[in-house]
Each structure stands twice: as C-alpha cells, then as structure tokens.
Amino acid sequence: MDSSAACLSESIIFKGLDAQDIDSLVPLFSRRTVMPGEILARAGHGTQFFFLLEEGALLVAMEEGRAVVLNRPGDFAGLSMVSLNGTNTATITVLEKGAVWVVSCLKILDLTDHDTQTGAIIMDGWHQFCEERAPFCLTLAETGVT
Amino acid sequence: MNGVDAVGVLYGLEAINAHNGWAISIVGVTIVFTGLVSLSALISQLHKLVALYDNPGRIKKLFASKSKSVAKAGIPKKHLAFTEAQKQICRQYNLLAQTMDDVISLPKLLRMAELSGLEDPHANISFLIKSGILRADEQGYFRWDEDSFIRATS
Numbered sequence: 001m002d003s004s005a006a007c008l009s010e011s012i013i014f015k016g017l018d019a020q021d022i023d024s025l026v027p028l029f030s031r032r033t034v035m036p037g038e039i040l041a042r043a044g045h046g047t048q049f050f051f052l053l054e055e056g057a058l059l060v061a062m063e064e065g066r067a068v069v070l071n072r073p074g075d076f077a078g079l080s081m082v083s084l085n086g087t088n089t090a091t092i093t094v095l096e097k098g099a100v101w102v103v104s105c106l107k108i109l110d111l112t113d114h115d116t117q118t119g120a121i122i123m124d125g126w127h128q129f130c131e132e133r134a135p136f137c138l139t140l141a142e143t144g145v146t
Numbered sequence: 147m148n149g150v151d152a153v154g155v156l157y158g159l160e161a162i163n164a165h166n167g168w169a170i171s172i173v174g175v176t177i178v179f180t181g182l183v184s185l186s187a188l189i190s191q192l193h194k195l196v197a198l199y200d201n202p203g204r205i206k207k208l209f210a211s212k213s214k215s216v217a218k219a220g221i222p223k224k225h226l227a228f229t230e231a232q233k234q235i236c237r238q239y240n241l242l243a244q245t246m247d248d249v250i251s252l253p254k255l256l257r258m259a260e261l262s263g264l265e266d267p268h269a270n271i272s273f274l275i276k277s278g279i280l281r282a283d284e285q286g287y288f289r290w291d292e293d294s295f296i297r298a299t300s
Binding site for chain 1: 251252253254256266268269271272275276282284285286287288
C-alpha cells in the first residue's frame with residue numbers, strides 16, 4: 001500500500017468515511033515495519049498509540065488469558081480492545097513480520113469523542129469490527145479511553 | 147504295511163493325510179492366531195473405554211464434534227500441502243496444547259512455546275492460526291482443531 005489512505009479505506013472501521021475524511025486522517029498515521037516478537041504496547045502502561053494493520057499479524061493479549069489475533073489488512077488494535085481510562089489493558093505483540101500504521105490514541109479519541117458524523121461513522125465501524133472479530137470486547141467501554 | 151494295522155485302520159502320518167488333517171490343522175492354527183491378535187488389539191484399546199467411563203462428558207463431546215464434522219462436510223476445505231518441517235511444528239504445538247484445557251489461552255501457549263525453546267514461536271502460532279489448526283472462539287480463547295491437525299500431519 002502506498003499510503004495509509006489505502007489501508008484506511010480497506011478497514012471496516014474507517015471505510016464508511018468519504019474520501020475527504022480519509023484524506024484528513026492520513027497525516028495522523030505513520031508507517032512502521034514490525035518484526036515477530038516485537039511488543040508494540042504493554043498492559044498496564046499508559047496508552048500512547050493505536051495500530052492499524054497493513055500486513056502481518058498482531059496478537060492482542062488481554063486479561064484472563066483472552067486474546068485476539070489481527071491478521072487482515074485494515075484490522076485495528078485500538079479503542080476498548082486495548083485500552084481503558086488511558087491505560088493499556090492488553091499487550092500487543094507482533095506474530096508475523098509486516099507493517100502497521102501508528103496513530104496517537106489522543107487523536108483518535110478527539111475524533112470519536114466529539115459528536116460529529118466522522119466520530120459516529122468510526123464508532124459504527126468499530127462496533128461492526130468487534131462484532132466480527134472480538135465480540136467479547138463489546139462488553140467493555142465504548143472507546144476505552146476517557 | 148506301514149501306517150496300517152492288521153484290521154486296516156490307518157494311523158500316523160497316513161491317517162492325517164487320509165483325513166485332510168493338514169488342512170484342518172492349518173485352519174485351526176489360523177483361527178486361534180486371529181483370535182489372539184483380535185484379543186490383544188481389543189485389550190490395547192481398553193484404556194480408551196476406561197477413560198470414557200471415567201469421564202462421560204467426553205462421549206457427549208465426541209458426538210457433538212461428529213455432528214459438527216458432518217455439518218462441515220458439505221463445505222469444501224482448503225487443503226494445504228505441509229512440508230515435513232511444518233508437520234513437525236504442528237506436532238510440537240499439539241503436545242503443548244494437550245497440556246492445556248479444551249480452551250487454549252493463546253498468550254499462555256506462546257509463553258509455553260518460548261519456555262520450551264521452540265523456534266520462532268510467534269511466526270509458528272500465526273501459521274497454526276492461518277492453517278485453521280488453532281481456531282478462535284467468540285470469548286477470546288482458541289481451540290485445537292483435531293480434524294485439521296490430522297489432515298495436516300497425515
């Protein structure tokens with residue numbers, strides 16, 4: 001993928017946004033190549049970033065031994081899946097070599113917190129994503145970050 | 147005459163020859179041997195029967211998985227050709243999975259693989275998921291798919 005725009009368009013969470021909204025999100029994301037075994041976030045640490053998967057596989061290890069494996073382009077390791085009240089609730093480990101788009105959790109929070117159409121679309125996409133990939137995450141807080 | 151007494155009654159090898167003794171003895175030996183082999187096979191599998199008796203829940207599970215297999219039978223499955231190294235990886239992780247409950251915690255499996263000194267545990271767990279041997283449930287846990295494992299390693 002040439003840019004985060006392509007990855008965003010492919011993601012269940014962001015694909016509901018129009019081209020203009022996606023273009024405005026692009027500068028928020030920066031690309032990072034990842035290697036197996038690399039830890040992107042640790043449970044208990046302050047939440048700084050969320051990760052949009054372009055290629056490879058990520059293991060999101062949660063409490064009580066639960067886990068989600070994200071291995072499709074556009075999968076998003078963020079919001080309530082990985083964070084609650086500004087603290088990581090999950091450890092994100094790279095399972096397979098690939099690339100992720102890193103975004104500041106506060107920037108995403110800004111988008112989803114305000115009562116805007118963009119925020120509503122992202123949260124709708126998030127619910128759809130969770131229903132499909134990790135239904136048990138829906139019982140957690142809406143955004144996971146307050 | 148050799149083998150015949152004064153009143154013409156056969157005895158010894160002649161008597162055996164005359165009354166199909168060789169054929170009868172071969173049939174007899176075969177029957178006894180087959181019986182013993184069957185009996186030993188039966189005894190060797192008795193522990194499974196005892197395990198089912200000890201844990202009747204497994205019988206229910208057996209039927210449940212059978213019916214699931216029947217339901218899945220209509221769906222054509224993707225058959226991947228596994229290399230010998232990949233088959234070996236499947237077997238190693240199967241041993242680890244056997245030490246866990248029916249539901250597998252993936253982070254725990256990863257930790258155990260690391261502690262056991264298995265090579266490339268991250269990439270190999272990803273491989274097991276992609277090949278369908280490790281399947282996620284809706285609660286964030288994983289299950290070892292015995293059917294996929296057997297297909298992959300056979």
